[in-house]
Amino acid sequence: MAEEILLDVRHLTHVFPLGRHGSVKAVDDLSFQIRRGEIFGLVGESGSGKSTVARCVMSLYRPTAGEIWFQGVNLCDRAACRAHRTMLQRERQLIFQDSTSSLNQRLKVWDIIAEPMRIHGIRPPRGTYRAEAEFQMHYVGLDAGYLDKYPPELSGGQRQRVAIARALSMEPELLVADEPIASLDVSIQAQIVNLFRHLQREHGFSILFIAHDLAMVEFLCDRVGVLYHGRMVESAPTSALFQRPLHPYTQALLSAIPIPDPRLERSRTLQTFSPDLASLDGVLVKEEPDHFVLREGGRP
Amino acid sequence: MKRSILRSIGIKVLVFVVSLLILSAAVFCVARLAPGDPLVSYYGDRVEKMSPQERAWAEDKLGLNDPLTVQYVRWLERAVQGDFGISYQYKMPVTEVIAQRMGNTLLLGGVGLLLIFGGALLLGSFCAWQEDRWPDRLLCRAGTLLSCIPEFWLSLLLILVFAMGIRWLPSSGAYSIGGEGNVGDRLVHLILPLTVVVLSHLWYYAYLVRNRLLEEVRADYVLLARVKGLPRRAVLFRHCLRSAMPTYLSILAISIPHVLGGTYIVETVFSYPGLGTLSYESARYQDYNLLMVLCLLSGAVVMLCNLAAQAINERIDPRIRGERSGMEQEVRTP
Amino acid sequence: MTDGFQMVGIRPVPPPERGRPAPWYRGKPVAAAVVLAVIVLGCLCSELLMTKDPTYLDLANCNVAPNREFLFGTDAMGRDLFSMIWYGGRVSLLIGILATAISTVLAIVFGAASGMASVWLDTLLMRGTEILLSIPGLLLVLLLQALLGPANVWTLSWVIGLTSWTAMAKVVRTEVRQLRTSDYVVAARCMGGGFFYLLRKHLTPNFLSSILFMVVMNIRSAMVAESTLSFLGMGLPLEVISWGSMLSLAEKALMTRAWWIIVIPGAFLIATLLSITSLGNCLRKQANRKARNL
Numbered sequence: 001m002a003e004e005i006l007l008d009v010r011h012l013t014h015v016f017p018l019g020r021h022g023s024v025k026a027v028d029d030l031s032f033q034i035r036r037g038e039i040f041g042l043v044g045e046s047g048s049g050k051s052t053v054a055r056c057v058m059s060l061y062r063p064t065a066g067e068i069w070f071q072g073v074n075l076c077d078r079a080a081c082r083a084h085r086t087m088l089q090r091e092r093q094l095i096f097q098d099s100t101s102s103l104n105q106r107l108k109v110w111d112i113i114a115e116p117m118r119i120h121g122i123r124p125p126r127g128t129y130r131a132e133a134e135f136q137m138h139y140v141g142l143d144a145g146y147l148d149k150y151p152p153e154l155s156g157g158q159r160q161r162v163a164i165a166r167a168l169s170m171e172p173e174l175l176v177a178d179e180p181i182a183s184l185d186v187s188i189q190a191q192i193v194n195l196f197r198h199l200q201r202e203h204g205f206s207i208l209f210i211a212h213d214l215a216m217v218e219f220l221c222d223r224v225g226v227l228y229h230g231r232m233v234e235s236a237p238t239s240a241l242f243q244r245p246l247h248p249y250t251q252a253l254l255s256a257i258p259i260p261d262p263r264l265e266r267s268r269t270l271q272t273f274s275p276d277l278a279s280l281d282g283v284l285v286k287e288e289p290d291h292f293v294l295r296e297g298g299r300p
Numbered sequence: 301m302k303r304s305i306l307r308s309i310g311i312k313v314l315v316f317v318v319s320l321l322i323l324s325a326a327v328f329c330v331a332r333l334a335p336g337d338p339l340v341s342y343y344g345d346r347v348e349k350m351s352p353q354e355r356a357w358a359e360d361k362l363g364l365n366d367p368l369t370v371q372y373v374r375w376l377e378r379a380v381q382g383d384f385g386i387s388y389q390y391k392m393p394v395t396e397v398i399a400q401r402m403g404n405t406l407l408l409g410g411v412g413l414l415l416i417f418g419g420a421l422l423l424g425s426f427c428a429w430q431e432d433r434w435p436d437r438l439l440c441r442a443g444t445l446l447s448c449i450p451e452f453w454l455s456l457l458l459i460l461v462f463a464m465g466i467r468w469l470p471s472s473g474a475y476s477i478g479g480e481g482n483v484g485d486r487l488v489h490l491i492l493p494l495t496v497v498v499l500s501h502l503w504y505y506a507y508l509v510r511n512r513l514l515e516e517v518r519a520d521y522v523l524l525a526r527v528k529g530l531p532r533r534a535v536l537f538r539h540c541l542r543s544a545m546p547t548y549l550s551i552l553a554i555s556i557p558h559v560l561g562g563t564y565i566v567e568t569v570f571s572y573p574g575l576g577t578l579s580y581e582s583a584r585y586q587d588y589n590l591l592m593v594l595c596l597l598s599g600a601v602v603m604l605c606n607l608a609a610q611a612i613n614e615r616i617d618p619r620i621r622g623e624r625s626g627m628e629q630e631v632r633t634p
Numbered sequence: 635m636t637d638g639f640q641m642v643g644i645r646p647v648p649p650p651e652r653g654r655p656a657p658w659y660r661g662k663p664v665a666a667a668v669v670l671a672v673i674v675l676g677c678l679c680s681e682l683l684m685t686k687d688p689t690y691l692d693l694a695n696c697n698v699a700p701n702r703e704f705l706f707g708t709d710a711m712g713r714d715l716f717s718m719i720w721y722g723g724r725v726s727l728l729i730g731i732l733a734t735a736i737s738t739v740l741a742i743v744f745g746a747a748s749g750m751a752s753v754w755l756d757t758l759l760m761r762g763t764e765i766l767l768s769i770p771g772l773l774l775v776l777l778l779q780a781l782l783g784p785a786n787v788w789t790l791s792w793v794i795g796l797t798s799w800t801a802m803a804k805v806v807r808t809e810v811r812q813l814r815t816s817d818y819v820v821a822a823r824c825m826g827g828g829f830f831y832l833l834r835k836h837l838t839p840n841f842l843s844s845i846l847f848m849v850v851m852n853i854r855s856a857m858v859a860e861s862t863l864s865f866l867g868m869g870l871p872l873e874v875i876s877w878g879s880m881l882s883l884a885e886k887a888l889m890t891r892a893w894w895i896i897v898i899p900g901a902f903l904i905a906t907l908l909s910i911t912s913l914g915n916c917l918r919k920q921a922n923r924k925a926r927n928l
Contacts, residue, residue: 058824060820060824085826086826089824089825089826092824093824093825094821094824096817096821098817101816101817101818102817102818102821103818104818104835104836104839104840105840106839106840107835115822115825115835116825116826119822119825119826119827119831120825120826143646145646145647166821170825315761319761319764319765319768322765323765323768323769326765326769327769327773330769330773330774330777331773333777444908444911444912444915445904445908447911448854448904448907448908448911449900449904450858450861450862450900450903451862452861452862452865452881453861453881453884453896453900453903453904456884456885456888456896456900457896457897457900459888460888460891460893460896464888464891561771564772565862565866568866569885579772580772580866583772583773583776584776591773595768595769595773598768599765599768599769602764602767602768603764603768606764
């Protein structure tokens with residue numbers, strides 16, 4: 001049974017013009033697919049273009065080249081976007097990295113959570129917007145006492161939960177999470193990742209989970225893509241990627257994950273990856289079922 | 301590197317000229333749309349006695365019957381050659397009328413500006429130095445009171461007290477009859493108008509300086525200087541004032557047209573023959589040519605000052621410069 | 635919720651303890667508020683305070699100095715100054731508030747539109763307002779008066795409002811430019827919020843504190859503008875009584891040495907302006923304090 005493809009990114013390229021100083025290619029010929037109900041992790045170093053991918057998928061940037069298909073609508077076609085605007089605004093939601101700036105400091109929590117419903121003019125099924133917000137907050141594990149608080153009064157993890165509740169109140173098909181746990185401390189990270197897993201199992205939406213923490217990605221995601229300098233160097237199911245990494249960059253990345261046991265850690269050697277940018281000119285080669293690797297001069 | 305500087309200067313000059321052209325067109329249309337009869341300013345009261353044919357002839361002679369665009373083009377052609385036409389009221393070339401009065405306004409405005417900015421600097425620094433002690437509080441209260449007094453009211457009050465009550469100072473004009481070249485006479489006539497101009501703007505800038513210095517004083521480097529042993533006065537004047545100067549200069553540049561433009565109220569009350577009263581008269585009595593040149597002059601001054609302020613701001617804050625080169629990525633609605 | 639999903643470390647937050655609050659009047663400009671209240675109440679209840687009919691031209695008693703019968707004296711047309719002050723104060727205050735309301739709304743909408751627009755549109759708008767500012771205010775006033783008809787309270791408020799919105803618009807534009815890149819505005823736009831929704835819900839509450847001070851000061855400058863225009867003969871006609879129209883007779887009063895016509899309306903005007911300024915300063919200090927704590 002072929003699973004339905006929700007998001008299909010084909011040869012996405014995005015270039016940022018820097019005026020006099022030339023331009024910067026943030027994303028270069030990127031292709032991947034996300035199926036309905038799966039969690040896709042996108043990893044890479046800082047500056048590898050992960051946030052750019054997130055914003056292109058959310059149509060915040062118009063890609064310089066390539067196509068993005070979401071539920072049969074080409075996001076790069078303005079007319080199609082305008083025609084399906086309501087659907088696009090509801091079915092895709094974004095969670096930001098910085099929870100402080102993603103919530104309006106002057107609005108109460110229930111107001112923030114109910115905002116998408118209010119913008120779209122949806123009548124709250126539970127009576128008032130406030131009751132609806134309370135119901136949504138329940139899902140993310142915040143109790144009703146937080147309804148009337150302002151974001152500065154909450155901790156980082158709680159703010160991120162509010163952001164998640166706001167995104168989920170629309171029951172989207174795709175949740176794009178742009179490094180949602182990067183600014184939280186480790187125990188809270190674990191809670192939020194657990195929350196993602198739990199919510200995804202219960203509601204069945206897809207997540208594009210962008211992170212640079214490989215351990216979290218291994219725990220949460222079904223499939224993983226590795227980004228380097230704006231190019232996808234490898235993409236595979238999680239277990240396959242972590243057990244048998246095929247691209248040298250992925251191997252170097254995985255070897256850098258610290259093992260909690262100091263003796264084992266000391267006995268390991270760190271694999272280095274010397275980037276030869278010419279080696280990024282290649283195509284994704286399907287080496288195993290569902291496992292794509294960037295090889296020079298290979299045939300797709 | 302040189303080419304890009306020349307290019308940016310060239311662009312700025314081009315924008316300046318285009319803005320002036322647009323301004324001239326706008327003023328041209330606005331002036332002719334405003335009510336009033338330009339013939340009145342040319343012929344005075346005789347207009348009422350003129351028959352319709354005489355009126356038509358007069359309008360034709362002054363070129364007022366042609367469509368707007370034709371009139372504008374004609375004005376533009378002559379203006380580019382330096383001929384700005386004749387003032388209806390004074391029956392002299394416009395440039396002569398302005399030249400006569402420009403000196404007076406420059407005197408009043410220029411000396412006023414110097415006094416304001418110098419005085420504001422001193423006053424503001426003094427207040428910052430004496431922060432929260434009684435001189436500062438007294439000056440703040442007095443300054444706030446002063447800034448609330450309307451200019452024309454202050455002029456009237458001063459005339460009442462000094463010119464009519466005590467009879468120390470003259471109440472009108474730039475110089476007594478026959479005393480045109482007499483510097484002392486001019487100065488005496490200048491005192492009251494100058495006082496009003498300075499007093500009405502002084503506190504605004506002094507307060508600005510005071511607040512800016514108080515912000516500076518909270519900075520860490522001031523703490524370091526005090527720890528090293530510098531006395532308070534030296535820290536304030538040598539270090540903080542210098543840091544506050546660029547912001548002050550840029551505000552100074554923006555305010556020059558504001559202060560110069562505001563002198564017209566003072567000139568009206570004191571019957572001081574300057575450009576202010578001239579612009580008021582030309583606006584009121586439809587003296588088109590004079591009005592055009594005055595508007596262009598004031599517009600040019602405003603734009604030049606804005607450019608200067610922008611240049612100073614860019615020097616101070618390189619982030620603004622960076623923003624221009626397109627590093628700011630637009631975020632569009634999905 | 636299924637088990638196996640545990641919240642570690644979350645516990646209900648007890649409400650914070652509140653100590654004894656400081657008396658509410660500490661640090662506030664009490665004197666200014668009292669003065670302003672007195673003047674405003676006096677103007678609103680002018681019927682109770684007036685001793686004579688302010689519009690009645692008592693030609694037998696022109697230019698009389700203050701005495702027991704005419705508490706503040708009379709003007710050149712024989713009207714009682716005391717009654718005129720309270721009656722006319724209403725008009726002056728009304729013009730001040732109306733003109734400020736008009737200019738504030740214009741500034742917010744225009745500044746926010748310019749701030750949210752693309753770079754070239756923003757530059758165009760800002761250059762346009764610069765050129766507009768270069769036209770001498772006097773000319774604009776004359777034109778607007780011609781377009782809007784003979785001067786009354788409503789048209790004069792529009793004239794003053796239309797010529798004083800640009801400074802605040804610049805401030806609003808700068809603030810909105812900064813705010814539009816913040817994530818919650820981006821999120822709201824993603825979710826589909828339109829321009830006026832964003833303006834109402836997200837932008838205005840966040841830049842309001844920076845312009846509140848300017849709004850209060852604009853009330854002040856609107857009142858000064860009204861009196862200046864009336865003094866120059868371009869404001870309210872003499873029949874409409876306001877502090878400004880009273881001052882329009884001031885220049886003639888100089889000739890007749892009738893100091894009360896100049897000093898008394900001016901003193902009231904200044905007292906009102908002073909109290910408004912103190913309140914504005916207090917508001918600004920409060921706004922600054924709040925911003926720093928956040």
